[in-house]
Amino acid sequence: MKYLDEYRDAAAARRLLAAISRKARRPWVLMEVCGGQTHSIVKYGIDELLPAGIELVHGPGCPVCVTSLEMIDRAHAIAARRDVIFCSFGDMLRVPGSRGDLLALKSQGADVRIVYSPLDAVKLAAGNPKRAVVFFAIGFETTAPANAMAASLAKKRGLPNFSLLVSHVLTPPAITAILQCPGNRVQAFLGPGHVCTVMGTAEYEPIARHYRVPVIISGFEPLDLLDAIFRAVRQLEDGCAEVEIAYARAVRPQGNEASRKLIDEVFEVCDRKWRGVGSIPKSGYKLRWEYRDYDAERRFEVEDIETRESPICISGQVLRGIKKPRDCPAFGKQCTPDTPLGATMVSAEGACAAYYAYGRYLRVRR
Amino acid sequence: MCLAIPGKLVSIERESDLLMGKVDFGGTARRVCLEHVPDARPGEYLLVHVGFALSRIDEAEAKRVFEFLEEMDQLGELEAPPS
Numbered sequence: 001m002k003y004l005d006e007y008r009d010a011a012a013a014r015r016l017l018a019a020i021s022r023k024a025r026r027p028w029v030l031m032e033v034c035g036g037q038t039h040s041i042v043k044y045g046i047d048e049l050l051p052a053g054i055e056l057v058h059g060p061g062c063p064v065c066v067t068s069l070e071m072i073d074r075a076h077a078i079a080a081r082r083d084v085i086f087c088s089f090g091d092m093l094r095v096p097g098s099r100g101d102l103l104a105l106k107s108q109g110a111d112v113r114i115v116y117s118p119l120d121a122v123k124l125a126a127g128n129p130k131r132a133v134v135f136f137a138i139g140f141e142t143t144a145p146a147n148a149m150a151a152s153l154a155k156k157r158g159l160p161n162f163s164l165l166v167s168h169v170l171t172p173p174a175i176t177a178i179l180q181c182p183g184n185r186v187q188a189f190l191g192p193g194h195v196c197t198v199m200g201t202a203e204y205e206p207i208a209r210h211y212r213v214p215v216i217i218s219g220f221e222p223l224d225l226l227d228a229i230f231r232a233v234r235q236l237e238d239g240c241a242e243v244e245i246a247y248a249r250a251v252r253p254q255g256n257e258a259s260r261k262l263i264d265e266v267f268e269v270c271d272r273k274w275r276g277v278g279s280i281p282k283s284g285y286k287l288r289w290e291y292r293d294y295d296a297e298r299r300f301e302v303e304d305i306e307t308r309e310s311p312i313c314i315s316g317q318v319l320r321g322i323k324k325p326r327d328c329p330a331f332g333k334q335c336t337p338d339t340p341l342g343a344t345m346v347s348a349e350g351a352c353a354a355y356y357a358y359g360r361y362l363r364v365r366r
Numbered sequence: 367m368c369l370a371i372p373g374k375l376v377s378i379e380r381e382s383d384l385l386m387g388k389v390d391f392g393g394t395a396r397r398v399c400l401e402h403v404p405d406a407r408p409g410e411y412l413l414v415h416v417g418f419a420l421s422r423i424d425e426a427e428a429k430r431v432f433e434f435l436e437e438m439d440q441l442g443e444l445e446a447p448p449s
Contacts, residue, residue: 062367089367120417143367156383195368248424249428
C-alpha cells in the first residue's frame with residue numbers, strides 16, 4: 001500500500017540506523033508515547049537494532065489500556081440493560097472489568113456490538129428508535145473529532161435515543177505527569193503523530209522548553225520511527241530541546257483546524273483517572289453542558305463499584321517508562337493476553353501485550 | 367487505537383447533511399466522513415481513523431526522509447561508524 005510499504009524498506013532502515021550510530025556519542029533514554037508506536041517498535045525489533053546506549057521506553061499512549069476499571073464497570077452495567085444497544089470499538093470488548101468483560105456479557109445475551117466508526121452508532125440509533133444506543137467513546141485526541149461528530153450529528157438530527165459514555169484522555173498532561181514523576185528517566189519523546197494530526201504541535205512547545213526535552217512528532221512505520229529517533233539523538237547530542245515534526249506528510253503545526261473547532265464545541269477538559277497511573281488533572285474530555293442530554297453517565301444511573309487491581313502487576317511503572325514488561329514476575333506466566341492482570345496487557349497495543357505477541361516472554365529473566 | 371491508515375479517495379458523495387466519500391485501502395473500499403478535509407479531491411491520499419478523514423497526505427513531505435538519506439549518502443555520512 002502506498003505511504004505504508006515504502007516506510008518499511010529494510011535497506012533504508014539500515015541507512016537510518018547507520019546515521020543514528022554515527023550521531024550517538026552518549027547513552028540516551030527515549031520514550032515513544034503511543035501504543036501504536038510501541039507495537040511497531042517491538043514488531044520490527046527496532047529497539048534491539050539501535051546502538052547500545054540508545055534505550056526506548058514505552059509510554060502511556062494506549063487509550064484502551066488506561067481506561068479506568070470504574071469506567072469499564074460502568075460500561076458493563078449499562079450494556080447489561082435490556083433496553084440498550086451498547087456499541088464499542090472492538091479493542092474494548094476483551095478488557096476485563098470487575099465483573100468480567102463486554103464480550104462475556106454479549107455471550108450472555110446482552111446486545112453489545114462492535115462498530116468501525118462512531119458514526120455507525122449514530123446510524124444504529126436512527127434505525128432503532130425504540131432502543132437506547134450507547135457508544136463507548138474512548139480514545140486520545142485522534143479519536144475526538146469522530147466522537148465529537150457523532151455527538152454533534154445526534155444533536156442536529158434530534159436522536160433522543162443516542163448517548164455517549166465518554167472516557168477521553170489527553171496526551172500533553174500524561175507527558176507532563178511522566179516528566180514530573182520522581183525517578184523519571186525519559187530525556188526525549190517520540191511524540192504522538194496522529195494526535196498531532198488533529199491538535200497540531202503548539203501544546204508541546206511549553207513542555208519542550210520547560211523540561212528541556214526534545215519532542216519529535218513521529219509516525220508509526222519503521223522508517224518514521226527511525227527518522228524520529230535520529231532527530232531526537234541529534235537534538236540531545238547538540239544540546240537542543242525543540243518540538244520537531246518528523247511526520248510532516250500527515251502533521252501540520254496547526255493540526256486540523258476544523259477538527260479542533262468541533263472538539264471544542266462538543267467537549268471540555270476535565271480531570272481523568274488513568275488505569276495504572278491514577279488521576280491526572282485536566283487530562284480528559286467530557287461532554288459540554290450543551291450536550292448533557294447525550295451523556296450516558298447522566299442518562300443511566302450507575303453506582304460506582306469497588307474495584308480491585310492485581311497487587312503483583314507493575315503496569316503503572318511500565319506506563320511511566322520506569323520498568324519494562326520483563327521486569328514483572330507475572331509477565332508471560334500468570335499474566336497473558338488471555339488472562340491480563342493490568343493495563344498494559346489488556347489491549348494489543350499495551351507494552352506487555354506487544355512484548356508477549358512477539359515472543360519476548362521466551363526471554364523472561366529468571 | 368490511534369491507528370490511522372492512508373487510503374486513496376475514489377469518489378465524493380453527500381449523505382444527507384454529511385460530506386462522505388469512498389476511500390480505497392489497498393483493495394478494500396470504505397465509506398469515510400470527509401467533513402474535516404473538505405478540499406480533498408478524488409485521486410488524493412487521506413489519513414483515515416475510525417471512518418473519519420483526519421488529514422490529506424502531503425506528497426512532497428512524504429518524500430522527505432528519502433531525500434534526507436540521499437543527502438547523507440552524498441555527504442558520506444552513512445558509512446559504517448568509526449569503531
